[in-house]
Amino acid sequence: xxxxxxxxxxxxxxxxxxxxxxxxxxxxxxxxxxxxxxxxxxxxxxxxxxxxxxxxxxxxxxxxxxxxxxxxxxxxxxxxxxxxxxxxxxxxxxxxxxxxxxxxxxxxxxxxxxxxxxxxxxxxxxxxxxxxxxxxxxxxxxxxx
Numbered sequence: 001x002x003x004x005x006x007x008x009x010x011x012x013x014x015x016x017x018x019x020x021x022x023x024x025x026x027x028x029x030x031x032x033x034x035x036x037x038x039x040x041x042x043x044x045x046x047x048x049x050x051x052x053x054x055x056x057x058x059x060x061x062x063x064x065x066x067x068x069x070x071x072x073x074x075x076x077x078x079x080x081x082x083x084x085x086x087x088x089x090x091x092x093x094x095x096x097x098x099x100x101x102x103x104x105x106x107x108x109x110x111x112x113x114x115x116x117x118x119x120x121x122x123x124x125x126x127x128x129x130x131x132x133x134x135x136x137x138x139x140x141x142x143x144x145x
Contacts, residue, residue: 046088047099049138054081057131066100076117080128082110084135 001009055062058077065078086096086107093104093111100107118125 049135050084053135079110079113082107083114
């Protein structure tokens with residue numbers, strides 16, 4: 001590759017990264033704005049606490065948790081996040097799904113997967129317990145299970 005081609009390629013790469021970042025911000029904004037319409041069904045405070053705690057605990061971004069990435073650690077963080085929203089919310093799959101712009105069956109799958117993982121993997125169970133305590137603290141609730 002010639003120096004000119006390399007410079008052009010680097011510039012294109014930078015533009016692509018910038019566009020991806022903007023698209024991610026737009027998608028996050030759209031997904032986050034949906035919470036405004038469902039505050040009567042599921043508290044925005046609960047969703048926000050679960051989102052922030054999950055991002056912090058698992059070291060992923062809001063965009064990754066709300067996105068469609070299939071990277072294993074992101075998928076696990078997303079499933080735990082959805083299960084926590086279900087648990088701290090009103091425990092109705094359809095309401096949780098609407099709040100997160102997911103189908104109710106996606107929430108059911110996340111809750112079942114997290115439960116199964118906790119039964120079979122002590123490390124995962126400890127992660128979920130720790131995150132549950134962190135969210136409960138953020139919400140000022142006593143949550144035990």
